[in-house]
Amino acid sequence: MQSRKKIFGKMRNFVIGTLVGSIVLSISGLTIAQEKPFSGKKITVAVLASGPKGPISAPLYYWRDKWEERTGAKLEIAEVPFGEMHEKIMTDLITGAGVYDGFITFSGWYGDYIAGDYIVPIEKYYNDPRFPKWSKETVIPALRDKHTWKDVWYGVPNDSDAQxxxxxxxxxxxxxxxxxxxxxxxxxxxxxxxxxxxxxxxxxxxxxxxxxxxxxxxxxxxxxxxxxxxxxxxxxxxxxxxxxxxxxxxxxxxxxxxxxxxxxxxxxxxxxxxxxxxxxxxxxxxxxxxxxxxxxxxxxxxxxxxxxxxxxxxxxxxxxxxxxxxxxxxxxxxxxxxxxxxxxxxxxxxxxxxxxxxGNTVGGSWHGVISRLSENPEVVYDLYAFQASKPINMWNMMTGYTGIDFGRTFHFLPPYGPASLDEFIKFGWDATDIQEYGEAYYENYTAPVMFEYLRxxxxxxxxxxxxxxxxxxxxxxxxxxxxxxxxxxxxxxxxxxxxxxxxxxxxxxxxxxxx
Amino acid sequence: MIFNREKNVKFVFLLPAVIFVLTLVIFPLVYSLRLSFCLARFGRNPIFIGLENYIDLLKDYKFWGTLKITLIFVLLTVSIEFFLGLTLALLFNREIRGRRYFRALLTLPMFATPVAIGYLGMTIFYEEAGPINNILALIGGPQKVPWLSNPTLAFASITLLDIWQWTPFCFVILLAGLQALPEQVYEAASLDGASGVQSLRYIILPLLGPVIVIVLLLRTVEAFKVFDIPFSLTGGGPGRATEFYSLFTYRTGLKYFNFGYASSLAYILLAIVILIITLFLKRVREVFE
Amino acid sequence: MGNVFVLLGVLIAVIWAFSPFYWAIISSFKLPEDTFTISYIPFFQFKPTLQNWINEINFRGREIWNGIKNSIIVSISASLLAIFLGTMAGYALARFNFQKMKNKDIAVFFLSQRILPPVVMVIPFFLIMKSLKLLDTRLALILINTVFSLPFAVLIMRSIFKELPAELEEAALVDGCSRYSAFLRVLLPLAIPGLVATGMICFAFTWNEFLFALVLTYKKAVTMPIVIAGTAHTRGVDFWYVATRSLFAIIPPTVIAIALQKFIVRGLTFGAVKG
Incomplete structure (x- = not known):
């Protein structure tokens, strides 16, 4: 009797367990896998030190809570003084310390990364529906090579630089x-x-x-x-x-x-x-x-x-x-x-x-790349893709203190692009200023001769x-x-x-x- | 007990410090000394190249340029800081009301972070409308002095900031030395009827000799390594006008990732400074023995 | 007559030493756009604003507090450790004769730790700290700063002990004390003011140390000089924050310096005199 009860109990437990388990699984499949795909993961991203209201680092701070809420991951922002950023990143890579999962990098450092095989391509993540969507087509051709090496993408667009x-x-x-x-x-x-x-x-x-x-x-x-x-x-x-x-x-x-x-x-x-x-x-x-x-x-x-x-x-x-x-x-x-x-x-x-x-593309075109030493490259990519997506990048660009400069295709006003003049005015821009600004950049980026970028x-x-x-x-x-x-x-x-x-x-x- | 044997006692006192230093620096020392004989770029495996770095270095006009300005800098700052520190120490070597507070104020510059001093210097020496040029103009001096964009003046600006920061170091130690002299020395000096300058020259300074040597020694070593202020104020410029030795080594090592060459630069500096210490500060010998 | 000159000299010196701090103070109360305009007296020449201080505390309060805390802990620990080791070594060099090695060479050995440009030591130190899992810890900075402060401690303490008459210990030894208790009970109390002064100098150098702190820390153990360097970014230097941060950074040493002021000169009084 006792043993039967025991067996029955076991069976019942098993059945209930399976049922509950499958429900939990299916729910978690919906909520965790799709909405919070990276729960418990933590990434560290190096960015130049200018704080929550300073150029290039500001967007990471501004959007951190939203991104963490969406992914369930935790973002550690490691600020590095601008003048010493390159040696800090290279020390990490050369010694294999791997403290940083990724860095918001200056485009001029690609040669160092590629020669040492220190960064990973993002191609396999790009079409993966798990990640926020951004389009390579929105990166102006003149700026594309800042993010690629031999036509393979390593960087996710963020800032656009030219003088x-x-x-x-x-x-x-x-x-x-x-x-x-x-x-x-x-x-x-x-x-x-x-x-x-x-x-x-x-x-x-x-x-x-x-x-x-x-x-x-x-x-x-x-x-x-x-x-x-x-x-x-x-x-x-x-x-x-x-x-x-x-x-x-x-x-x-x-x-x-x-x-x-x-x-x-x-x-x-x-x-x-x-x-x-x-x-x-x-x-x-x-x-x-x-x-x-x-x-x-x-x-x-x-x-x-x-x-x-x-x-x-x-x-x-x-x-x-x-x-x-x-x-x-x-x-x-x-x-x-x-x-x-x-x-x-x-x-x-x-x-x-x-x-x-x-035409030129001099400057940092600061954007994210993923360290070869990272254990969570897909989480890092998610962060970059999130920042690169149209609404967020647009906000970053419009807001002066972020230091994210004009240059994605959707930043341009008609006839060069789809942006709206009213939006700019709402963010405090003068109408003539922004029109001339956009035109000047358009002419620069579409110049028949481009000044190469040393990498x-x-x-x-x-x-x-x-x-x-x-x-x-x-x-x-x-x-x-x-x-x-x-x-x-x-x-x-x-x-x-x-x-x-x-x-x-x-x-x-x-x-x-x-x- | 082994510790209590008279001939061992001295080692019990000395060895902890020696062992502490050696455990921490032996690897870095060997590592960098070895690299100084290698071609070591970025993360690549070092390739042994013998003395090539040292030979290249002797042929490098940048090395001689930076050595020259560093030597001038050391000579200028150490002598001026010493002279000012001594003057101040003599001034303070008597009863002045509120002396303790003045003294505290005078030591403050030592604790000001040099990187910050360099950045603040950018506004202080600002040529269009900085306070120095403004005050100069107010008292009828020269207009818009190019403090930072003229190579010689940029060098002078850094010298000035260094003097500002490290005169207190000389002052504190020299004042201590002066106050340690027994009263009789000062009495004897006044009895002899010697003038102030004479008693300073023939009585006080000789007695102060060992302190003077310590001050000069420590300041010389530190002045050779000047880094933070030129790094943040001028970045070594304009051109290479303020590219001091440490800045040059830093750039070679951590900006260019040319570790072999940077290591050879470091060891040459070590040799030069030790040579200077033993040759020119002869009194070091007396202090050390 | 002479006193007027003395007072004038002292006054000039004090103004000279203090004026950059004054400039920092007024810069910290100016709006960023007024940084490059000339004005010296708040309320009369410009309207002072607390905006920079408020921004700093709101946006960077945690980093600054963390930086000050780390700087204080690292500087005090490294100074204490350096004094401890340096006092013993200084005593040994002052009182004993190391025949074969020569006291001079040992002193130069310590001094040479300060001569070598730190750039070449940074990467190997990084490797050591990485393998000891000490990256981004205060312990790593304490150990390294102790190494580089030791030369000061050894050299200055050595001359302080030379200053004290050897008869003091000899009397104690005759009374049956061991070398150690003679040192601890008789000599050390007399050298305490000197210890304090040496500690202040070690403190100053550790407090200002930049390169090792830069390379060996990431977030937790970042010290104040690195926080200050963070005021320079792609759009140049935020001079107003340089001012606020360097003032934050000057407060702790000032408090300590004033508190220990009476020890400093009295301490060095014992030291370094008759070689």
Whole structure:
């Protein structure tokens, strides 16, 4: 009896257990697997340290609760001081520590990641319906290679970087100033300036007198050129038009900037770059002398306070100009980077004097990649995909302090894209400003010639060498030719120490060179 | 007991510190010394290349450039900090009302985080409208002095901040030394009718000798390693005008991930500093023996 | 006459030492957009605002508090450990003769730990701490800062002991004390003010240490200099937060410095004098 009861009890327990179990399973299948797929998982993502209200890190903080609620996972935001971010990430990867599951990275570090096989492709997650949906098609073709390697996607889009020209609209369109300009230079004041020669004249014209009526003299142009920070990109974005020779495809002589894609010989001391550096040094005369040692923020601040007529930089200025402290809201003119009337043709060893313009994608285009050492790559991907999805990315871009810049296809206003002007106005943008801004970026990103993006092993070292010698030239310690010749020598040395064959291979792959 | 034998006692006192240091640094020391003979880039396996790093280094104009400015910096800061510290110590070596509070204020700069000092320096030396240029203009001095964008002045600005931060170090130790001198020394000095300068030169400074050596020694070593302030204030620029030795080594090691070359730079510096200590600070010998 | 000059000199020195702090204080009460405008006197020249402090406490309060806590724990522990080891070693170098090794060479050995640029030690230290599972712990920072503070402790304590007459211990030894109790009971009490002064200097260096803290910590053990470095980002430096954070960071050492002030100079009074 007892034993029968026991058996029965066991059976009953089994039946009930199975029933309950299957119900629980099916419910959990609905709620946990679909709504909270990563319960109990924890990921650590490195991002540059600027806090919950600062550029690039702000969106992670802002959306953290929503994302955690949706996935059930926990996100640890590991802030790393901007200046030391690369060494911190590389130390983690080189030593195999694996503290970070992923990093919001600068695009220039891809060469380091690929050479060391430190990051994983996202292709297998991209079409998986478990993850938030975003579309590769919304990444502008010019920016796609920031996220890919040999057409395989490693990064999930987030920020979009490129430099454009900014000008104080009311100053350049003032009829009285236009008349004075014409008298002095014998041509119409160009609004906006389309070549660096014109930029030079406009900068000279607006330098050293009070053209906005605030009782203090203003400057013609401003560019923050502190060594060891982001000055090098300000040179590259301008020098591109002096050096990148258009052609039907990427070959030995055409569409390249940094190296000869057949021999890995640096092209940095070619005539076009020397000309560009000379132009740059000329422009320095028409700006505040201190800008040679200003970091980026000081330059933004100066222009947004209406202290200079021209500047060129990233999209941040466009959104900073809309903020309360700005003196140029509604007055922030935008245009693509100017072109050059001088371009060096290496094939025929001669200069060509016709208009040349190369669009650029300089800068971080900060976005997420997944560490090879991560145990939860799919959770990291989910976070990135969540941030990349249209509504969230749109909010990030519109909100000035996030530092997420304009550049996905859905950011553009008609006729270039589907965005709505009212939305922008609701977020505090001036209508003319945003229209010009969008147009300038559209022209930049769709330029027929694009300035390549350096993504080989040790990219930071190559840039840093260039940066230091540019700065030497700005303060007159080296002539432009001396400076760039030294860069050439040091680049050759760097390439040798990193292994020329591998560097050449990485370089060819990164720019899509095919024999 | 083995610990109580007279000849062992000294080791009981000395060894804990030596063992502590050795356990922690022996691996890093051997590791980096070995790397200094290798080509070691990023995460790759180091390749032994003998003395090539050291030979390259001697041929590297950047090495000589950074060594030169670092030596000038050490010479300038150590002598000025020492001189100011001594002057202050002499000033404070008498009864002044509220001396204790003034002294506390004067030691504060030592505790200011150098990275922050560098960043604050960017606003203090701001050329368009910084406080220094503003005050200079108010008292009729030069306008818009290019503190940071002129290579020589950028060097001077960093020197100035370093002097600001580390003069208190010299001051505190030298004042202690002065106050330790027995009263009789000062009495004898005044009895002899020696002038202030003479008694300083012939009586006080010689007696202060050992303290002076300690101060100079510690400051020299620290000045060679100046890093945080140029790192945050100028980034080594403009150009390479303020790229001090430590900054150069840091850049080579952790920015370029060229560990072999950075290690050889470090060991050359070690050799240079030890050479300077033994050659130029001859009195170190007396203090140490 | 002379006193006027002395007072003037002291005044200039105090103003010189304090003015950057004053600049930090007024910067912390200015709106970000006023950072680059000239004004020195709140209420008269600009309207002071608490906004920066409020933002810092609201958005970064946890990090800053965590950073201060870590900095205090690491600095005090490392200083104590350095004083403990440094006092013993300093005593040994002051009183005994290490014939073969030479006292000078031993002192240079300690000093050389401070000469070598830390950059080359960072990666191997990282590897050690990783294998000991000590990454992102305060213990790792304490151990390393102790190594780099020891030279100060050894050298300064050594001269302090040299200053004290050897007869003191000899008398105690004659009375039947062991070396250890002579050291502990007779010599050490006299050296306590010197210990404090040495501790302050070790504290200052640990407090300001940047590179090791940067590489070896991630979140839990982050110290104040790293929190301050976080004010520089892609859009440049947030000078107003540099000001608030460096003021936060200066408070604990100031309190300690003032509390221990009377020990410092009196302590060093014993030290370093007759080599």
């Amino acid at each position: 454009i020209l900014y000008y104080v609209r009311s100053a350049l369109t003032n009829p009285a100033y236009q008349a004075q300009f014409k008298e002095k230079y014998d041509y119409d004041l160009p609004v906006p300036p389309r070549t660096w020669q014109e930029v030079r004249d406009v900068a000279e014209f607006f330098n050293g007198w009070d053209w906005n009526g605030d009782g203090e003299p203003e400057y013609g142009i401003v560019a923050p050129l502190k060594v060891g920070e982001q000055a090098v990109h300000h040179f590259l974005s301008m020098a591109a038009s002096f050096s990148v020779l258009p052609g039907p495809k990427i070959d030995k002589y055409h569409n390249t900037y940094y190296f000869d894609p057949e021999t890995m010989e640096p092209l940095i001391n070619q005539s076009g770059n020397i000309k560009a550096l000379e132009t740059m040094i000329e422009l320095l005369k028409f700006g505040p002398p201190g800008m040679k040692t200003w970091s980026l923020g000081a330059g933004f601040d100066f222009f947004v306070r209406g202290k200079a007529a021209l500047t060129w930089s990233w999209g941040d200025i466009g959104s900073l100009a809309q903020e309360e402290k700005s003196k140029i809201k509604g007055d922030c003119g935008c245009a693509p980077m100017p072109g050059s009337m001088y371009i060096w043709d290496r094939e025929h060893q001669k200069s060509v004097h016709k208009y040349n313009f190369a 080989i092993l040790g990219t930071d070292e190559y840039w840093s060498i260039l940066d230091i010698h540019l700065s030497e030239a700005y303060v007159g310690r080296e002539t432009p030719k001396e400076a760039l010749d030294r860069v050439y020598d040091e680049w050759v040395k760097t390439t040798k120490s990193l292994g020329k064959a591998q560097q050449l291979k990485l370089y060819q792959e990164s720019i899509g060179y095919k024999k």
